[in-house]
Amino acid sequence: MKTQPSNRIAANAKKVWRINASLYMLLPIIAAGVVTYFQNAWSIPDYILYIGWAVLIAALFIFIWLLPAVRWKRWRYEVFEQEIYIQSGILIVTQTIVPMIRVQHVDTEQGPVLKKFGLATVSVSTAATTHHIPALALEEALELRDRIGVLARVEEDDV
Template structure:
């Protein structure tokens, strides 16, 4: 079983920071509104403060490391295995012959770190490998495509 790219931790941290920042901004806006307009908005502001703090404390510091630590995958000629989840552990087997298409996808953050996300779709479900280096993602995508063609038996 293989780990995904370690830079994924950084990307997830930035994700956490962004959502924490949004919560803090909302907190400030709601607090100002609450002070000058409706007092009940202060409760909402407090809620966002809590969400922001939780984001900052957990989703920036701990969770990314654990997520990386607990995500593993294996790709061979006949199947893909993905192991995901920190507390809710999930093993998924996707036979090569059942894969309908493979996509390498990049958001702006992933692109900045030269990473890509691999999306593996069967007829009924989509499975993700969240962060691979671009080269590796493309290589895997091509390899998967080749395997899929080789094992294109039927459904």
């Protein structure tokens, strides 16, 4: 069994994931506000409203504070000459090995939230799927993209 990959993603990844989770949680918050506003008109019992708000607050804590921290702790990667080793997951930790010979192209992606924090995601595409290494410092992501690109070309030339 391989040892755990040594490289971590940027610590700012937690902030990015928290902002994204906050944006996704806006709709449930608005819905809960609407239900609260119309509680009397819709004859909703108080205890149902309290349970709903308790569930929403628990979900906010889990999705905005807990999961990004655990996700960051689990995310690791390492690039070797023959393969890319990626480890991710929250409850179930997935360890993926992508052979360099299978790499078709490598991209960097940077949305508005990642850009604000100077981060980028490296996407490694094979014929079957695309693997992502999220939230790397921009310069690190560009260097990693170029390194994987060179290693993948070397493998193709040797065959």
